[in-house]
Amino acid sequence: MIACVRLWLSSPTNRIWLALVAASLASYTLGGTRADSAWSTWTVWLVFGLALTKGVWVMDEFMGLRTAPVLWRRLLLGWLVALCLALAGLSSMG
């Protein structure tokens, strides 16, 4: 059983899927626990930080940007970083 789990976890694709699920549950938990109170600035940044991390994992591991030409990788990761920063900034201003 443990050997099966180890074998399953030896695949980067499987590990990334597991990490994505964990990060999604963390985002949801943050949303649920703070739903009745005003969102503090740090919570907004934390949730968008999680979204950014998930996005980087999807781009690098699933879309294969880790082995893409540098310009493409910088362009797409730059887009994601800029978007998450802008959305977190705008959302924390409210």
Place this chain on the structure above:
Amino acid sequence: MTATLSHARTGDATAVEAAPPLRLAGDLAVWLIILAELLAFSILFLLFAVTRLRHPEVFAASQPTLDASTGLVNTLLLITGSWFVACAVRAASHHQRLATLRHLLTAQACGAVFLVLKLSEYADKAATGIDLETNVFYMFYFFLTGFHFLHVLAAMVFLAFLSVSVWRCQQVADQHHALESGAAFWHMVDLLWIVMFPLVYLIR
């Protein structure tokens, strides 16, 4: 294909190692479409965030009516779909035709459940008299999620064509390039939802 060589100097000896070639997984045209889609969605996301600043009371009253649990399930479905698509591409590179097909069909099943959940969400809203014209929040909600819904549908059609190609072909490796293109489009749909979920459902 041009091989990339990395040169490393260690002491007096110069070692030359073959590094994996840097390349885009899939067709360049698909990546240009992806780039255009990402830019279009980012404009909509920014408009949503700016409008929330201008109408905080409307957003505060309307956003709690969305079911974040359904949003979470949808997130998990798209992530799992992405995982199966990535597994399909890997199986194709290992010449495993049936495994490729199985993974593609499972990914489409994840997409189908996502669409059914989204439709039931829209039906719930319609049953309570909420539509595009109710207020500015719901206009953005229907427009953003509806536009994304159409992209999930398009990605599923793309995967369905790929499934048929894989089913018909003898050598699944021949379909590897097309599979990578379809996979990139599917992952883009997942990526957009990863940003949309906290923006629309979570942050209040």
